Amino acid sequence: MRGKGKLKEKLYEAQHNNSVASGIGSDLLLCPICLQETPFNDATLEHVPPESIGGREILLTCKPCNNRLGAKYDSHVARKIRFDGFGEALFKNGQFHERDVVTLELGESRMLAQIKRDPEEPDRIAFKVIGKNSNPVDVASFRQQTKDYKHGRDEPLKINMTASREASFIHKNVDLSWVKSTYLACCALFGYSYAMSPSLETIRAFLAGQSDQLPICKVIREPVVSDHRFIMHAQDLGLMLVKYEAVSVFLPCHKSSVDRFYESLEELISGARVNSEATFYEWPERFGQGLFWEVK
Ligand SMILES: [Zn+2]
Structure with missing residues (x-):
């Protein structure tokens, strides 16, 4: 000081x-x-x-x-800066900011999630549901749908991800x-x-x-x-x-x-x-x- x-x-x-x-x-x-x-x-x-x-x-x-x-x-x-950083993190295997929040959509269900990259496995992205900002019915449905999904199916599981307004400027x-x-x-x-x-x-x-x-x-x-x-x-x-x-x-x-x-x-x-x-x-x-x- x-x-x-x-x-x-x-x-x-x-x-x-x-x-x-x-x-x-x-x-x-x-x-x-x-x-x-x-x-x-x-x-x-x-x-x-x-x-x-x-x-x-x-x-x-x-x-x-x-x-x-x-x-x-x-x-x-x-x-x-955070928004540009988000693009870098997403497309260039960079690290996300803890306030990087995305909306995930699967069928009719939507939820807010924090996005993270595992430093050990940089090509894997993990999502953490933000419970207080998401509808519990949607979260449950999301969980159920991903759980029911079996790998190797012909139809891929289609999840839409959108960067939230947090990152807007x-x-x-x-x-x-x-x-x-x-x-x-x-x-x-x-x-x-x-x-x-x-x-x-x-x-x-x-x-x-x-x-x-x-x-x-x-x-x-x-x-x-x-x-x-x-x-x-x-x-x-x-x-x-x-x-x-x-x-x-x-x-x-x-x-x-x-x-x-x-x-x-x-x-x-x-x-x-x-x-x-x-x-x-x-x-x-x-x-x-x-x-x-x-x-x-
Ligand atoms: Zn002044």
């Missing part, structure tokens, strides 16, 4: 100093999402990207933003979690001049819950495994390309107009060849790492 307290103090100071240097100074920390003044005790360490995919605590946001966006969007990232919410993470990574790199830029207002206000207008930006997922993490700033195109492993997000640049961003985005989406003099930055390890007032 001591280490965490130290990190929080460091980030609080870094963010406070930067907001003062940006001319928006206040005695309290400004949450980079809602821009509300936040006392030390209400500031929380924010994982960017979410902890479920190995994100690190690189800056502070206020508790309400952290909790609300965590539940609303980041939870879908965690569910997607909404793609749009996974994307919005990435918009949040990449927006915060840019805030960590460029400080409050990013968060306060009019070009970022639509995204920031949406994340802060101050507006219902969905931000226009682009999230791309590459099928190949990559460990590249960087932020590319193309001021002439009015955009940032924020890349974290297999995910790339195009966000507006804070030093250009948002209309320039929309133009460039359209060109890029249409597949046009776009030239730019871009600057590359390493993925920020913590807020303010590259900011001028830290250089001594």
Whole structure:
């Protein structure tokens, strides 16, 4: 806990100093999402990207933003991970998560079951009925039918298995979690001049819950495994390309107009060849790492 307290103090100071240097100074920390003044005790360490995919605590946001966006969007990232993991476990002989639940259907009977793979015999899958969530009549009928079944019959015993809603997630919410993470990574790199830029207002206000207008930006997922993490700033195109492993997000640049961003985005989406003099930055390890007032 001591280490965490130290990190929080460091980030609080870094963010406070930067907001003062940006001319928006206040005695309290400004949450980079809602821009509300936040006392030390209400500031929380924010994982960017979410902890479920190995994100690190690189800056502070206020508790309400952290909790609300965590539940609303980041939870879908965690569910997607579990869902992807479920596919791996099923088709590539991997291990299932203890919360991987499936629905089994045999004739008219349905039941919920936990799915497990025996590490000793990886090509065998075992099911454990979840009694409290299944109809006892169905479970009994299921047992009877499998018991009555004799191997070597012409007709195979047909059991349908469906992954339950436990493993469900909404793609749009996974994307919005990435918009949040990449927006915060840019805030960590460029400080409050990013968060306060009019070009970022639509995204920031949406994340802060101050507006219902969905931000226009682009999230791309590459099928190949990559460990590249960087932020590319193309001021002439009015955009940032924020890349974290297999995910790339195009966000507006804070030093250009948002209309320039929309133009460039359209060109890029249409597949046009776009030239730019871009600057590359390493993925920020913590807020303010590259900011001028830290250089001594
Ligand atoms: Zn906030």
